[in-house]
Amino acid sequence: MSQIELQKKIEDHSARLAVIGLGYVGLPVAALFAQRGFNVTGVDVKAERVDRINQGISPIEGDEPGLSELIAGVVKSCKLHATTDYDELKDVDVVLVDVETPVNHAHIPEYEALRAALKSLSAVLKEGALVVIESTIMPGTMQNVVLPILEKNTERKVGQGFYLGNCPERVMPGKLLKNLNSMSRVVGGDSPDTAAAMRALYGNIVAADLDTADWITAELVKTVENTYRDVQIAFANETAMICEALGADVWRVRELVRKSPGREMLLPGAGVGGHCIPKDPWLLASSVKGLDVRVRLIPAARDINSFMPSHMLDLLKGRIKDLNGKRILLLGYAYLEDSDDTRDAPSQYFIKALEAEGGQAVVHDPYVAEFAGDLYEKAKDCDAAVLITAHSQYKSLDFAKLKAALKTPVLVDGRNLWDKMEVSKAGLDLVRLGDFSM
Numbered sequence: 001m002s003q004i005e006l007q008k009k010i011e012d013h014s015a016r017l018a019v020i021g022l023g024y025v026g027l028p029v030a031a032l033f034a035q036r037g038f039n040v041t042g043v044d045v046k047a048e049r050v051d052r053i054n055q056g057i058s059p060i061e062g063d064e065p066g067l068s069e070l071i072a073g074v075v076k077s078c079k080l081h082a083t084t085d086y087d088e089l090k091d092v093d094v095v096l097v098d099v100e101t102p103v104n105h106a107h108i109p110e111y112e113a114l115r116a117a118l119k120s121l122s123a124v125l126k127e128g129a130l131v132v133i134e135s136t137i138m139p140g141t142m143q144n145v146v147l148p149i150l151e152k153n154t155e156r157k158v159g160q161g162f163y164l165g166n167c168p169e170r171v172m173p174g175k176l177l178k179n180l181n182s183m184s185r186v187v188g189g190d191s192p193d194t195a196a197a198m199r200a201l202y203g204n205i206v207a208a209d210l211d212t213a214d215w216i217t218a219e220l221v222k223t224v225e226n227t228y229r230d231v232q233i234a235f236a237n238e239t240a241m242i243c244e245a246l247g248a249d250v251w252r253v254r255e256l257v258r259k260s261p262g263r264e265m266l267l268p269g270a271g272v273g274g275h276c277i278p279k280d281p282w283l284l285a286s287s288v289k290g291l292d293v294r295v296r297l298i299p300a301a302r303d304i305n306s307f308m309p310s311h312m313l314d315l316l317k318g319r320i321k322d323l324n325g326k327r328i329l330l331l332g333y334a335y336l337e338d339s340d341d342t343r344d345a346p347s348q349y350f351i352k353a354l355e356a357e358g359g360q361a362v363v364h365d366p367y368v369a370e371f372a373g374d375l376y377e378k379a380k381d382c383d384a385a386v387l388i389t390a391h392s393q394y395k396s397l398d399f400a401k402l403k404a405a406l407k408t409p410v411l412v413d414g415r416n417l418w419d420k421m422e423v424s425k426a427g428l429d430l431v432r433l434g435d436f437s438m
């Protein structure tokens with residue numbers, strides 16, 4: 001298939017699509033293209049996930065506006081079908097790859113899932129198909145990892161036997177469909193023609209700019225934007241700890257700083273998590289390993305943000321010195337408000353630090369099945385409560401009921417969720433991250 005034929009098929013919607021990796025990113029992407037009239041095959045290695053999707057049920061549990069209805073609709077209309085079998089990709093014209101891309105303990109990506117997906121794909125890839133990597137990758141990965149695997153295993157050359165692009169995703173849990181529709185994307189192709197085909201494709205689901213670029217630029221944009229966020233959050237967190245030491249209130253300081261033009265200070269908090277912010281800065285930093293660059297700011301920011309769960313424990317210890325044998329109610333296990341995504345969540349690091357002091361966490365999270373249940377029942381026999389994740393339902397807690405259940409009336413707020421006066425009126429001692437003001 002020539003590039004002209006491919007583009008024509010994309011434009012008239014006769015192109016068959018596949019999405020490899022039906023997680024937080026791949027599933028909504030697959031469903032949206034299906035809704036736009038393409039026949040989409042989704043592939044995942046998790047059979048249970050595939051079965052659920054084929055029943056029209058979204059496996060994503062958090063508050064994800066529109067996603068359940070969308071999946072039910074496109075499965076019913078047979079536009080989206082999921083499978084574990086790569087053989088079903090033999091006739092596919094466009095393949096989007098959305099598998100996870102974690103880093104190891106040395107902060108280096110090993111690409112176990114990406115390599116496996118590309119090898120399985122190579123065995124069935126149609127002549128002239130377009131492969132687009134949407135996963136977040138270390139700058140240089142398209143050239144040094146993806147291209148060699150595909151060329152070696154298909155025994156074809158890029159630009160002749162297949163086309164190759166990088167179009168990083170900008171979604172986030174809780175806003176998956178909204179971000180997919182409304183956020184601009186960078187489309188990096190192996191040639192201007194490939195980029196043009198990608199623009200034609202993504203124009204079906206993205207109502208925003210589609211900026212063409214080469215691979216390295218596309219890879220850099222994605223990892224830089226998330227690193228920028230991590231660094232900015234680290235600054236807010238460090239400022240919060242400075243404010244505590246000086247007996248001030250970071251939330252008021254931030255409010256006033258933001259009155260100065262261009263000083264958009266981000267929110268401090270109990271820690272960052274998920275499959276992006278804690279790992280993407282390492283993808284960027286690792287890209288220059290062995291080259292003549294001293295990367296100092298990125299690891300420093302990672303260090304500050306990774307420290308925040310321990311800092312939350314320090315705030316608790318400011319009220320309860322000896323945590324040995326104490327039971328602490330943890331509000332929120334997922335890393336993000338109103339989401340079920342628990343990957344790399346700060347709560348997990350808080351629990352480890354608490355257990356190292358001999359304490360025990362009693363976890364509540366309405367979005368994580370294992371930890372759902374009645375919050376006030378869980379609070380009984382707990383010594384204090386700590387908020388890690390600002391789920392909406394925590395905003396309107398019954399503070400009097402919580403106080404009655406807790407052995408000590410201590411509530412630590414890692415997200416500035418509550419009004420100090422309201423909480424203290426109920427007789428609870430509120431310890432707010434970043435605020436040691438009187």
Ligand SMILES: NC(=O)c1ccc[n+]([C@@H]2O[C@H](COP(=O)([O-])OP(=O)(O)OC[C@H]3O[C@@H](n4cnc5c(N)ncnc54)[C@H](O)[C@@H]3O)[C@@H](O)[C@H]2O)c1
Pocket residue numbers: 020021022023024025026043044045046049098099100101113114116117134135136137169170171172173275276
């Ligand atoms: N989660 C986010 O908010 C977000 C946002 C932007 C970009 N990203 C990036 O998108 C990529 C995917 O993230 P995610 O959150 O969707 O991950 P995820 O873990 O939710 O989904 C990945 C899916 O890929 C499947 N998979 C793994 N190996 C496979 C293989 N060989 N063949 C088929 N399926 C396979 C997994 O079973 C899983 O269901 C990552 O690179 C991430 O950094 C994520």
